Amino acid sequence: MNKRKSQRRFIFACMAPAVILITIFMAIPTFNVFRMSLYKWGGISNNKTFQGLKNFKILIKDQNFLQSIQNSILIITLVTIITLAIAVFFAAILTQEKLKGQNFFRVIFYIPNILSIVVISAIFGAIYDPQSGLLNSVLGFLSLDNLKRMWMGDPNIVIYSLIFALIWQAIGYYMVMYMASMASIPDSFYEAAGLDGAGKVKQFFVITLPLIWDNIRTTLTFFVISTINLSFLMVQIMTSGGPNGQTEVFLSYMYKQAYTSSAYGYGMAIGVVVFSFSFILSAVINKITEREALEF
Amino acid sequence: MKKLLCMSLVALMAATTLAGCGSKKGESSNATEGEKRVLKVAAFEGGNGGDIWKNLEKAFEEENKDVDVQLQLSSKLDEELRPQMLNGEYPDVVYYNMGQKSGFTETMIKEEALLDISDVFTGDLKDKLAEGFAENAITQPYGDGKTYLAPIFYSPTGLWYDASKFEDGKVPATWDEMWAYGDKLKAEGKALFTYPQSGYFDGTLFAMLYQAGGSDYYKKALEYDTNTWNSKEGQLVIDTVAKLSKYTWDATVANANSDGGFKKNQQAVIDGDVAFMPNGNWVVGEMSESTPENFKWGFMPLPAYEKGGDRYAYTFFEQVWAPKEGKNHDDAKAFIKFLYSDKAVDLMLANKVQNKDGQMVAAPVVQPIKGIVNKLDGDMKLFYSIYETEGVLPALGNWATTDTIEGLDFKKAVYGAIDSLVDESMTADAWKAQLNDTFAKCKAALK
Numbered sequence: 101m102n103k104r105k106s107q108r109r110f111i112f113a114c115m116a117p118a119v120i121l122i123t124i125f126m127a128i129p130t131f132n133v134f135r136m137s138l139y140k141w142g143g144i145s146n147n148k149t150f151q152g153l154k155n156f157k158i159l160i161k162d163q164n165f166l167q168s169i170q171n172s173i174l175i176i177t178l179v180t181i182i183t184l185a186i187a188v189f190f191a192a193i194l195t196q197e198k199l200k201g202q203n204f205f206r207v208i209f210y211i212p213n214i215l216s217i218v219v220i221s222a223i224f225g226a227i228y229d230p231q232s233g234l235l236n237s238v239l240g241f242l243s244l245d246n247l248k249r250m251w252m253g254d255p256n257i258v259i260y261s262l263i264f265a266l267i268w269q270a271i272g273y274y275m276v277m278y279m280a281s282m283a284s285i286p287d288s289f290y291e292a293a294g295l296d297g298a299g300k301v302k303q304f305f306v307i308t309l310p311l312i313w314d315n316i317r318t319t320l321t322f323f324v325i326s327t328i329n330l331s332f333l334m335v336q337i338m339t340s341g342g343p344n345g346q347t348e349v350f351l352s353y354m355y356k357q358a359y360t361s362s363a364y365g366y367g368m369a370i371g372v373v374v375f376s377f378s379f380i381l382s383a384v385i386n387k388i389t390e391r392e393a394l395e396f
Numbered sequence: 397m398k399k400l401l402c403m404s405l406v407a408l409m410a411a412t413t414l415a416g417c418g419s420k421k422g423e424s425s426n427a428t429e430g431e432k433r434v435l436k437v438a439a440f441e442g443g444n445g446g447d448i449w450k451n452l453e454k455a456f457e458e459e460n461k462d463v464d465v466q467l468q469l470s471s472k473l474d475e476e477l478r479p480q481m482l483n484g485e486y487p488d489v490v491y492y493n494m495g496q497k498s499g500f501t502e503t504m505i506k507e508e509a510l511l512d513i514s515d516v517f518t519g520d521l522k523d524k525l526a527e528g529f530a531e532n533a534i535t536q537p538y539g540d541g542k543t544y545l546a547p548i549f550y551s552p553t554g555l556w557y558d559a560s561k562f563e564d565g566k567v568p569a570t571w572d573e574m575w576a577y578g579d580k581l582k583a584e585g586k587a588l589f590t591y592p593q594s595g596y597f598d599g600t601l602f603a604m605l606y607q608a609g610g611s612d613y614y615k616k617a618l619e620y621d622t623n624t625w626n627s628k629e630g631q632l633v634i635d636t637v638a639k640l641s642k643y644t645w646d647a648t649v650a651n652a653n654s655d656g657g658f659k660k661n662q663q664a665v666i667d668g669d670v671a672f673m674p675n676g677n678w679v680v681g682e683m684s685e686s687t688p689e690n691f692k693w694g695f696m697p698l699p700a701y702e703k704g705g706d707r708y709a710y711t712f713f714e715q716v717w718a719p720k721e722g723k724n725h726d727d728a729k730a731f732i733k734f735l736y737s738d739k740a741v742d743l744m745l746a747n748k749v750q751n752k753d754g755q756m757v758a759a760p761v762v763q764p765i766k767g768i769v770n771k772l773d774g775d776m777k778l779f780y781s782i783y784e785t786e787g788v789l790p791a792l793g794n795w796a797t798t799d800t801i802e803g804l805d806f807k808k809a810v811y812g813a814i815d816s817l818v819d820e821s822m823t824a825d826a827w828k829a830q831l832n833d834t835f836a837k838c839k840a841a842l843k
Contacts, residue, residue: 106399113406120410142507142800144481144500145721155802162803225654230647252657253650255821339653344816345808356805362503366802 130375136368143364155369165370167345168353171259175331175349176381178263180323183270184316190271191278192304196290206279210272217269217330221337224265228252252339255346262334262347266327274319281315282308310391317389321382328378350374432464435727438487440473443678444549444761445749449491455743456734463727474500481719488722489731491548493714494534494794495595501545501715505537506800506843510544511718516729517543521736526550528792529764533618534715537797538843546732549744550713550764551676552695552782552790553599558665559694569707571636571699578643581671587645590670592658594811597637599710600674601811603698604633606708606791619796620839625831632701634831638824641817645670649815659683666691676712677779681759685751695779697788709782710791713764736763745771798841809834 137155139148159165190209194202212220227234228251236248251261285308293303332351335341341348341356351374358367435456439449446469453465470476473492477500480486494501504510517530529535529547536543557567568574578588591597606614609629617624624630645664651657662679664670666687680693697709716735718728734740741763748756760776762768769780783790795806805812809830816822 110399110403110406113403113410116406116410117412140800140802142503144478144503145507145509147507158802164803164805164808221655225657228650229660230650231660250647250650250819252654253647253819255816255819337655340655341808342653343649343819344812344822357802359503360497360499360807361800361802361805362499362506363800363802366800 133368133371133375136365137372139365140363141365142362143358148365151365155366156372158366159369159373164345164348165353168348168350171347172328172331172349174259175263175266176324176327179266179270179327180320182263183267183274183323184319186267187271187274188278188309188312188316191275191282192308194275195279195282196300196304196308206276209275212269212271213273215269217333218337220265220269221334224261225252225338228261253343255343258339258342259347262331262338265334265338266330269330270323270326274322277319278312278315281312285311313389313391317386320385320389324378324381324385328374350377432462433724433727435463435465435489435724435731436468436487436722437465437489437491437731438468438470438473438477439491440493441469441471443682443749444747444759447749448744448747448761451743451747452735452740455739456731459734459739460727460730465731474498481721484721486719486721486723488724488728489716489718491714491716495598501717504717504719505544505797509720511720511722511725511728512542512544513546513718513729513732514541514543516546516733521733524736524765526764526766526768528711528790529713532792532794533796534713534792534794539619539796545715545717546735547713547764548716548735549761550711551678551762552709552779553674553676553712554603554695554697554709554782555672556665556675556679557672557694557696558668559692561668561671562694567694567696568699570703570705571701574699575639575643577671582643586668587664587670588643588672589640590645590648590661590664590673591652591814592661592673592675593652594814595807596658596674597811597814599676599712600698601633601637602793603708603710603791604636605629606710606789607698607701607706608632614791614793618793619842620835622832622835622839624835625828631828634824634828636701637814638817638827641814644818646818649818652815659686677776680775681749681757684757693775695782697782697785700787704787707788708791709788711764736765741765741768741771795838797843798838799843801837801841804834804837806834806838 138151138153140151140155141148193199194205199205215223230236230250230253233251235251239245239247249257252258289307290303293307298306328350331349332355335347335349335352336355339347341352350370354367354370354374357363357370437449437453439446449467449469453467457463457465468476468487473490474496475498477487477490477492492501494505517525522530525547529550530543531541533539535545535547537545568577574588581588591600602614605617605624609617609627613624613627613629617630625634645661647664648661651660659682661670662673662675662683663686665673666683677695680687697707700707716732718725718732722728744763745760747759747761749759751757760772762772762776762780769777769784772780782788813822813827813830817824817827
């Protein structure tokens with residue numbers, strides 16, 4: 101009995117640092133965000149007026165906010181689907197084919213992920229430059245002048261320019277993760293399948309994909325969270341919300357309301373919505389993709 | 397024994413998580429340190445550099461031997477001041493402009509957290525200041541005749557161009573002449589107009605409103621009068637901007653929105669791709685690194701609506717203010733008054749900043765006092781003499797202060813829409829509707 105008790109105390113003491121950190125730096129600030137969203141506040145001095153749910157009522161009717169929701173959902177959806185497909189595909193090729201220089205490719209693909217998002221925004225800013233950018237210059241060189249566009253100016257395509265930059269940045273990270281889980285699949289499966297007459301593509305869909313499914317499920321949550329964060333950073337640097345709100349995302353709108361418009365309480369209300377949205381989205385994605393775990 | 401050691405190590409580890417949680421409660425914020433009174437000055441380090449504030453600090457301390465000025469210089473001043481203020485530590489004097497992304501000064505105004513400095517601008521100083529600077533919607537944000545912000549470093553804004561393109565001095569003086577010139581440029585594959593960012597349209601829009609309807613109409617417009625855009629004057633302004641957007645360089649919007657991309661739009665004027673852009677005289681120093689030696693800037697107010705009509709140039713100025721919660725009100729007011737003394741004015745005119753090669757180049761800043769033009773020379777004299785030209789008048793002022801309006805992004809609704817006019821994703825009528833809607837919201841929230 102004594103041993104169990106002291107064991108318990110020991111476990112408790114070990115967990116204490118982590119629990120304290122999480123409480124102070126995550127739980128309390130989140131609670132504060134929820135609390136501050138109920139006030140009308142400028143953000144600096146101490147004059148707060150309690151408003152109840154007024155901020156949320158205004159939020160529902162706010163056209164700018166709805167536009168930012170649309171943009172954010174578009175970005176999350178496209179970035180997730182395209183990056184997932186490309187990353188899994190490349191991971192499969194690099195693990196299966198036993199190409200020479202496999203490690204070299206791993207490094208090359210991973211580099212964009214190490215770069216700070218500020219650097220990436222600067223790189224793409226230079227590529228998309230309408231006068232001297234790489235993209236328009238190459239198109240001109242190949243005599244494809246009619247494909248030249250204002251990549252960051254045209255309101256219809258500016259968001260896709262951003263999405264491309266986000267995909268470019270994310271592929272390496274997820275590819276490396278998938279490669280790691282694919283590497284643990286025994287070769288004997290592929291050999292047996294090959295003997296049964298299954299082609300490479302069939303093997304991929306029947307063997308590889310189901311066996312790394314759990315890994316994919318975890319990364320889907322990462323996709324949602326990191327896209328929300330990175331899209332904010334990229335928008336701040338590259339477009340500031342873009343031509344008339346075409347690239348406004350959740351967090352950049354929240355920044356503008358909280359700081360530039362001095363509506364701090366309102367900004368916090370947006371924060372509450374973003375928090376709930378990402379929570380619910382991750383929960384829904386997790387539930388939908390649930391499958392029986394395959395053991396091998 | 398082992399277990400005891402284990403437990404104590406774990407306890408130590410748990411304690412270290414709290415190491416970073418200390419707060420600066422130990423500081424006794426007395427306004428005196430030893431014998432001298434302390435004056436805390438927080439200044440934004442921007443295009444004008446930080447040396448000017450160090451020089452002013454020294455000069456003020458020389459004249460006031462019983463004051464110790466503690467200078468806080470930062471290019472991210474708002475980020476430093478916010479947590480300080482939340483902790484109860486307020487500086488006595490702050491140099492930070494309105495119109496920044498962080499909205500710091502606007503928030504202070506909305507929260508009524510500024511000190512009333514009306515008594516600084518009485519007597520001698522009142523006569524010394526150039527007309528209009530002491531009483532306008534920026535320095536008196538609550539419209540009650542009390543001054544809360546001090547105007548410093550003024551700069552006329554207008555249209556900037558390459559002077560060598562107009563050797564004969566025949567710059568377009570009316571909008572009709574502008575359109576004709578614009579057509580001529582289109583044929584040559586160049587553009588008439590560009591703007592660094594849509595936010596730079598504020599000066600232009602103010603000047604256009606003033607020009608269209610005169611001083612009464614302008615003052616009402618600043619207070620979001622419902623008739624502003626429905627009247628024929630308002631329609632004239634909307635139509636002019638809409639037409640101007642058709643003559644705007646097509647790469648403008650793409651450059652305007654990216655961080656630092658506004659310089660590309662400014663560079664286009666230097667390179668000869670575009671004729672005109674709205675700006676203030678800071679652009680000369682800002683673009684000095686990429687301007688060829690023999691380039692000559694030209695500067696003019698907005699073209700008149702008809703021949704012989706009035707032409708306006710909006711005057712932009714920066715602001716200094718004192719937080720109410722600062723400890724040293726008297727010395728704060730004395731310091732602000734000092735900024736207009738002859739000594740301070742001369743220091744500001746002699747200001748230098750370091751360029752990227754490490755050399756010090758002249759970057760004079762000008763105080764809005766009468767007769768200051770006589771102290772300037774060369775290009776600066778040319779730019780600041782704009783009001784001495786026939787028929788050119790100054791426009792001052794800003795949109796009236798309102799309570800916080802959740803969900804409204806004023807700059808985007810009023811100026812950002814111009815981006816959409818340029819890339820044709822919005823019509824002039826839609827912009828007018830948006831302006832009316834924005835004005836209605838602001839009028840309802842007027843302080």
